[in-house]
Amino acid sequence: MFTPSALKKLQTILGPADVLTSQEDRISYSYDGTPMLSRLPEAVLRPRTADQIAAIVQLANEEEFAIVPRGSGSGLSGGSVPVENCVVMLTNHWTRILEIDERNLTAWVEPGVITAQFHSAVEGRGLFYPPDPGSAAVCTLGGNVAENAGGLRGLKYGVTKNYVLGLEVVLPTGEIMTVGGKSVKDVAGYNLRDVLVGSEGTLGIFTKILLRLIPKPESSSTMLVMYDRLTDAAETVSSIIAARISPAALEFLDNTTIRCVEEFAHLGLPTNIEALLLIEVDGRGSVVEEDASMIEKICRDHGAREVRRARDDGEAARLRSARKIAFSALARVKPTTILEDVTVPRSEVALMLDRIQEISRKYGLMWGNFGHAGDGNLHPTCLTDERDHAEVHKAEKAFDEVFSAAVKLGGTITGEHGTGLAKRAFLDRLTDPPALQMMRSLKDVMDPRRVLNPGKIFELKPRCEGPMPRRREQIEKFLAQGAFT
Amino acid sequence: MTTTSVKGFAGVDVPNDDVITNCMHCGLCLPTCPTYVLTGLERSSPRGRIRLIKSVASGDLPMSELFVEEMNFCLDCQACETACPAGVRYGSLVEAARAQAFAQERESRATRLLKRFFLGTVFSSHRRLKGLATLLKVYQRSGMAWFLRRTGILAAISPKLARLDPLTPQISDSFSSDVLPEVLSPYGERRYRVGFLTGCIMDVAFGNVNMDTIEVLRRHGCEVIVPQSQSCCGSLAAHYGDMTSARRMAAGAVDLFKRDGLDWIVMNSAGCGAFFKEYGHLFADDPERASAAELVAARTKDLTEFLASTGFRPRHARPSGNKRPPRVTYHDACHLAHTQKVVQEPRRLVQSVPGYEYVELPEASWCCGSAGIYNIVEHEAAMQILERKVDNIASIAPDVLVTGNPGCMVQIRHGLERRGLNVRLLHTATFLREACDP
Ligand SMILES: Cc1cc2nc3c(=O)[nH]c(=O)nc-3n(C[C@H](O)[C@H](O)[C@H](O)COP(=O)(O)OP(=O)(O)OC[C@H]3O[C@@H](n4cnc5c(N)ncnc54)[C@H](O)[C@@H]3O)c2cc1C
Ligand code: SF4
Ligand code: SF4
Numbered sequence: 011m012f013t014p015s016a017l018k019k020l021q022t023i024l025g026p027a028d029v030l031t032s033q034e035d036r037i038s039y040s041y042d043g044t045p046m047l048s049r050l051p052e053a054v055l056r057p058r059t060a061d062q063i064a065a066i067v068q069l070a071n072e073e074e075f076a077i078v079p080r081g082s083g084s085g086l087s088g089g090s091v092p093v094e095n096c097v098v099m100l101t102n103h104w105t106r107i108l109e110i111d112e113r114n115l116t117a118w119v120e121p122g123v124i125t126a127q128f129h130s131a132v133e134g135r136g137l138f139y140p141p142d143p144g145s146a147a148v149c150t151l152g153g154n155v156a157e158n159a160g161g162l163r164g165l166k167y168g169v170t171k172n173y174v175l176g177l178e179v180v181l182p183t184g185e186i187m188t189v190g191g192k193s194v195k196d197v198a199g200y201n202l203r204d205v206l207v208g209s210e211g212t213l214g215i216f217t218k219i220l221l222r223l224i225p226k227p228e229s230s231s232t233m234l235v236m237y238d239r240l241t242d243a244a245e246t247v248s249s250i251i252a253a254r255i256s257p258a259a260l261e262f263l264d265n266t267t268i269r270c271v272e273e274f275a276h277l278g279l280p281t282n283i284e285a286l287l288l289i290e291v292d293g294r295g296s297v298v299e300e301d302a303s304m305i306e307k308i309c310r311d312h313g314a315r316e317v318r319r320a321r322d323d324g325e326a327a328r329l330r331s332a333r334k335i336a337f338s339a340l341a342r343v344k345p346t347t348i349l350e351d352v353t354v355p356r357s358e359v360a361l362m363l364d365r366i367q368e369i370s371r372k373y374g375l376m377w378g379n380f381g382h383a384g385d386g387n388l389h390p391t392c393l394t395d396e397r398d399h400a401e402v403h404k405a406e407k408a409f410d411e412v413f414s415a416a417v418k419l420g421g422t423i424t425g426e427h428g429t430g431l432a433k434r435a436f437l438d439r440l441t442d443p444p445a446l447q448m449m450r451s452l453k454d455v456m457d458p459r460r461v462l463n464p465g466k467i468f469e470l471k472p473r474c475e476g477p478m479p480r481r482r483e484q485i486e487k488f489l490a491q492g493a494f495t
Numbered sequence: 496m497t498t499t500s501v502k503g504f505a506g507v508d509v510p511n512d513d514v515i516t517n518c519m520h521c522g523l524c525l526p527t528c529p530t531y532v533l534t535g536l537e538r539s540s541p542r543g544r545i546r547l548i549k550s551v552a553s554g555d556l557p558m559s560e561l562f563v564e565e566m567n568f569c570l571d572c573q574a575c576e577t578a579c580p581a582g583v584r585y586g587s588l589v590e591a592a593r594a595q596a597f598a599q600e601r602e603s604r605a606t607r608l609l610k611r612f613f614l615g616t617v618f619s620s621h622r623r624l625k626g627l628a629t630l631l632k633v634y635q636r637s638g639m640a641w642f643l644r645r646t647g648i649l650a651a652i653s654p655k656l657a658r659l660d661p662l663t664p665q666i667s668d669s670f671s672s673d674v675l676p677e678v679l680s681p682y683g684e685r686r687y688r689v690g691f692l693t694g695c696i697m698d699v700a701f702g703n704v705n706m707d708t709i710e711v712l713r714r715h716g717c718e719v720i721v722p723q724s725q726s727c728c729g730s731l732a733a734h735y736g737d738m739t740s741a742r743r744m745a746a747g748a749v750d751l752f753k754r755d756g757l758d759w760i761v762m763n764s765a766g767c768g769a770f771f772k773e774y775g776h777l778f779a780d781d782p783e784r785a786s787a788a789e790l791v792a793a794r795t796k797d798l799t800e801f802l803a804s805t806g807f808r809p810r811h812a813r814p815s816g817n818k819r820p821p822r823v824t825y826h827d828a829c830h831l832a833h834t835q836k837v838v839q840e841p842r843r844l845v846q847s848v849p850g851y852e853y854v855e856l857p858e859a860s861w862c863c864g865s866a867g868i869y870n871i872v873e874h875e876a877a878m879q880i881l882e883r884k885v886d887n888i889a890s891i892a893p894d895v896l897v898t899g900n901p902g903c904m905v906q907i908r909h910g911l912e913r914r915g916l917n918v919r920l921l922h923t924a925t926f927l928r929e930a931c932d933p
Contacts, residue, residue: 030536034561037550038537043521056535083537084522102535124526148522338580345516347581397516 012052012095016073020055020097023065028103030054039098042083042090043145044432045348046396051078051092058103060178060186060217066099067215068184070461078463079211081122081153084145086349087430089157089210093465099215101152107131108218114192115223116175121152121216138226140167143426144337152216158208160426162333165384166256166292167224169426171207176220179206182213182457190220205452210428211463213456230258230292231302232326233319235309236283240264243285244360246312247383250289251356253308255301259290260384261333264363267378267391270339277332283315287383288333290326336380337391344376344393348405352416353425356386365415366390373408375401387425413440429467437468502554507780508594508738510548511587518545518583524575529862529880530568538565541575541585548592563596568876570869571734572829572862577836586834593736674702679709679719686716687805690752690760690794692771695727696901697764704901707928708763708798714931715807717761722751730770731868745770745777746784752794753787760795763924765828765900769835771795797831799899799923803840809848809930821894823851823926826884826907827860828900841923845897848930856896857887865906877906885910888918895919897926 021029030036031053041048052075057063070077078098080090092098104120110132111117117139119128125146132139142161143149149159155177160169176190190196190203206214237243247260263271263286272279279286287309291301306317320326341347354362363379366388370377381388390412392405413423413433417440423429429437438446450468457464464470504510524541525531531540538547544565550556566589573586675693689712697705712719729744748771752760762768772795774788796804825845831837838860846853864870864880884907888896896918898904908920921929 032561033556034538034547034559034565035536037546037556038540038543041520041546043519045519082522082525083520100535126526145521145523148525335580338582341519341521341581345513345519347519395516 011073012075012097013073016069016075017053019069019073020053020066023062023069024055024057028056028058030056039080039083039100040092042080042085042088044086044088044091044430045346046402047088047091047431049092049094051096051098054098054100056100056103060180063099063180063215063217064184064186066097067180067182067461070097071182071184071459074459074461076461076464077215079152079156079215081150081156082124082145082148084149085153085157085428085430086351087157087210087424087428087432089428089430089463089466090153091431093463101150104152104217110135110137110223111192112137115225116192117221117223119151119219119221121150121155121219123151125149125151125154132223133226136226137223139173139221139223141170141173144334151219151221155207155216155219156209156211157426157428160382160385160387162259162261162382164382164387164426165260166258171204173222174203174207174219175222177203177206177214177216178218179214179216182459182462186217187214192220208428210430210466212453212466213462215462227258227292227294229295229298230290230326231298231319232288232290232329233302233306233309233317234329234332235287235289235314235318236280236316237285237287237313238283238315239313240284240363241360242313243287244363244383246287246309246314247359248357249308249312250305251384253304255291255305257289257301257305257384258292259288259333260382261288262286262359262379262381262383262388263288263333263336264379266376267336267340267380270343270378271332271336274339274342275331275335277328279332280315286332288330290330333380336378337389340378340380340391340393344395346394346396346402348392348394348409349427350390350392350409350412351387351424351427352390352412352421353385353387354416354419354421356384358419358421359383359386359388362386362388362416362419362421365419366412369408369411369415373404375405375408382425385425386421410436431466434466434468503551503556503558504591504595506595506598508591508598510552510591510595512552514584514588515545515549515552517581518542518579519581520546521580523580524578524585527574527578527861529570529572529574529864529883530876533876533879539568541579544569544592545583545585545588548588551592558596558599566592566596567735568873570829570862570864570866570880572866573833574829574860574862577833577860590734590736593734594738595736597736597738675705675709675721677721677723679713679721681713681716681718684716685718687758688718688720688756689801690720690722690754690757692728692748692752692760692762692764692767693721693725694764694767694901695731696905697767701901701904701922704763704922704924707922708761708924711798711802711807711924711927711931712761714810715802715805720754720757722754725751728767728770730766733770734766734866735868735872742777745774745788749774749784749788749791752791757794759801760791761798761801762795763798763899763922765797765831765835766902768795768797769830772835797835797837797840797899799831799841799844800835800837802927803843807844807927809927820850820852822854822891823848823895823897824854824856824888824891824893825859825923826856826863826888826896826898826903828898828903829860829862829866831899832860841897841899844923844927848926851895854891854893856893857890858883859887861887863903863906863910865900865902870906881906881910885914885916889914889916892916893918895921895926897921897923899923 035054036050039054040050076096078092078096080098080100083090101122104122106120108118140163143159154170158171178188180186265284268286269281272281291298309317320329376393378391394401394405413436423433423436520542528540537543551558569589575585709719726747727744728748729741733741772792775792778785778788863884864877870877911918
């Protein structure tokens, strides 16, 4: 339990200013970006050194409280929402870019660096860090690594995991461990680094991150393509990929989203089209031109009503804004916006969209769809009001069906937002049992006392080690060890 | 009027539950919030404050001292509204929360006294403001100010006053409201008839800006109507939660400006303009005044909004000699950019003046820390925020800095002086007037 004595020890480790306990502070860290999830932490900590973190983790093991790491709290699966008997640990004293190594094209950063600030720092030197989640202006690199965040450039450039070369982490037992490094190749032993990427704060707290950079693409070309039929848009996506072109972005908006975007931003989009694609190619000048022309032809061959191709940077930005504001435009319609993240093989995008439409109609919900079509990563977005419990309940049931449909099509329940609290029930149902068992075992081995973000990704099951307790006192002892908490 | 009693709040000016629910706690507003960037604490962020307001509303949190402190620590700059994807009207929440704190007397004694003095005494009556301003003028002109400042006597008498001294506006030689007749005819043919608010700070400290505004309007074919015996528009009181005074002053302004025959009411102070535009929501319990207030609100335009939409063109290029053209830049007043969403118009106008090189100011729409009487009530924070503004100005070293709000001018002038930067600081009206000069 989190006792007054634990609190005192924390204050000794950090100094009183970096231990926040007021009710106002606890309320302010009771949520992240996920709708309808919140809980008060016991305290909020702002450590400044890895040694402090290590000491706190050791204390958590001794005093039996949990630690929930938190970047900017923009997560959409409840990763940094407090759990029972926990302290929230902030990384916003850790905001330095420690090194940009132009010879090796790498950068050492602290976990609290804001993603967009990192983008501008490296781009200022002609370098490029591709992962660009829609939340880049607010989220942290630590949060990105913990969620293995994606973004608009996933199709060509991959996601966060493709850029993590090394990590310094404080393990759940309090040791500080370094994995990976500047070598591009490294096959010495198990690849622990990739186990930690996407671990959602359950296996370790990152204190330093080594990222891979690439040269900044020379030029780019942007176009917006409009379709009367959804299937034409979906087939365009498949054909572009089949033609061996890798656009930097291949994004999709459905009719509801288009109408909301137009109503909100007046970009002059026709509101009676069924789908819209935003396509962007980048690279060397002449190749970009060639690719763009080829894509334009493919779009027209698939019955595009209109292709708008940007002539300059200003126009490119305007076209891009249609996709960039999709989420804002939807979010304005109703108080509560539930943004989901199902992903299917690219070839199944059209089918998946059909299924989503059927399901939303069945439940009579207002629903917009947009997403990274090139990655098969869709964001079906339900617009509702959390005060209307009946409708929220319907939305939950609808999402349940959407997730099942995605898995049936060979897809997954989340492409980039993570499992956290919001989707752990589905993980339990939809993951291959041995795989799930392996995940649980890994967690048990690395975090035997369950101090780091317990209850995230999967629910805690009672620990049953050794023979079943039979006698009353055995059972009591078992319970006293916190077996069922 | 609907009197709601949400658990922790009571009375008329209650934070609206729909607005609260509209916040989906995505956090996209965080990086634009000056107070969050200063402290790194979620409770000093828009998202945090909304959650605290929600908690007081639901009864989960009492209206604590820290709660009130956070509400007052907010600049009400509304940069968060510009950033918010969901269109949450944050300003309305924090203003209602302040009104609650004010009505329930939950603020610290010092804050209450300061607010009482400035809002209840200085700004509440225009006559009193002018009286005080006259005293201040004598003080400033007599060399007394210089003497007291130089010798440190002021600091010895009262350190708090000494810090505020540079922030007292330089009082104009004559108050514009004393010399302006009710009707000023246009130069040439009349195209519009516009009402003009002399304002309070504008009037006593920036009388020349008022004169420049009127000059520009007359050259642009406007007959300018200056209703006599105006008082403050009430925005300062409203932003600090004193809704009773705010309503009283707003009612006065509505009665003065509801007259027939005005095409537009033109504002040269961003804060007043923003509040005029909100008048429609103030009088829910007084339908007659409410409809007059709506009419006034619908007619209100910022000077730059009006000029840009009616095809204003500066007449003359200023001779720049054979040197490089002077560099001009523009600072967004929060209540113009974030509240009124007037961003492009002033830039277009400034850029239309020949003979200058326009340079965009980095973080132009980041608050300067003036924020009504914020630089008095939250002095330390206001000065830190000002430093960031001055850093940005220094980074492009402009010759002229143009902006559209008196509060920003007082604050930024202080910042420039402290840093020893030689930049001409002009109100948009003055810049445009100079461009019209033969
Ligand atoms: C408007 C909006 C758009 C978004 N768009 C995208 C998108 O396009 N693609 C995408 O992938 N995501 C997107 N997201 C989701 C979210 O921004 C990402 O998941 C992001 O990576 C979270 O970063 P954060 O700093 O806010 O972390 P938090 O939300 O605070 O935490 C996320 C997880 O990381 C853990 N964590 C944080 N720091 C550390 C650390 N130092 N060590 C260990 N664990 C840590 C936390 O415990 C938690 O489990 C979006 C969110 C919003 C609100
Ligand atoms: S950006 Fe808007 S919706 Fe998001 S947290 Fe801020 S106020 Fe709430
Ligand atoms: S109004 Fe300004 S200071 Fe207040 S919360 Fe919004 S951005 Fe922050």
